[in-house]
Amino acid sequence: MAGFVQPSEGQVRIDARDLTHVPPEKRGMGMVFQQHAVWPHMSMAGNVEYPLKRAGVEKRERVERVERALRLVGLDGFGARKPASLSGGQRQRVALARAIIADPSVLLLDEALSALDEPLRDSLRRELVSLTRREGLTTVHVTHDRSEALSIADRVVVLIDARVQQVADPATLVRYPASPEVAAFIADAALLDAVRQGDRISCPSLGLSWPAAEVEVVGTPSEYLRLAVLPTAVEVLPAGTPDAAAATVASVLYDAGNFSVTVETESGDRFRATVTGARPEIGEAVGLRIHRPLAYPV
Incomplete structure (x- = not known):
């Protein structure tokens, strides 16, 4: 998207304008990298x-x-300070300010928050969402953090093995994954083989x-199915x-x-679940019920 790598096929378009062969500096995009990449010899304002x-x-503008x-x-009020005098989070904010100052058509974030510690990361995540919504700025955010993607995005694109698996809003993605692999990746679903026999x-x-x-x-019913069991579908019982x-x-x-638990059955299948009340003990024997699993044709 930024233009650093030329695509082998397809096009990059913004508002119907083909940018595929436009150099990065002429695309009108803002970019924030994983590491803040501010110049240490310049002041914050200079960066x-x-x-x-x-x-x-012109200088006045x-x-x-x-x-x-x-x-x-x-x-x-931080404009005169040098990067060495600021925290990592403040330097990342400088990188963000540098990315948005030229009024970009699109803001690109390459794991821009992943190098920060919590709770700073959470704080900047909230500020970033407020800023981009307030400014009406289209933002593409690459992240491996599932909770981050689901918490800040209007639409999430799930890529597995370099292929788009699903594009959906966060609520749809969690409740209706398009495939067993998406369910496992996004929601820690357990995957199981199943068979349809009559009405069961x-x-x-x-x-x-x-x-x-x-x-x-999900899809056309068939005899052989792959079940995806979301943590919300698992009930842990005595x-x-x-x-x-x-x-x-x-x-x-x-x-x-509550308590997030992993339980393992005698067959070796593992399930995530949420347990309320007393803390379960590791090694404790329990019962397992599954309500409304998702099923995908094989």
């Missing part, structure tokens, strides 16, 4: 001002626009079956509960008042 200098903008850009990213769908490895009406089939698969607690993490 932010640089694109305007290259564009030949440059000063006004630099002040506005620094104010937008919460660094009003059974999973041999678990010894469980469901009426076909209680399984959400050991020995009727109509529940036997399992053992494999891991437990505290999660905002």
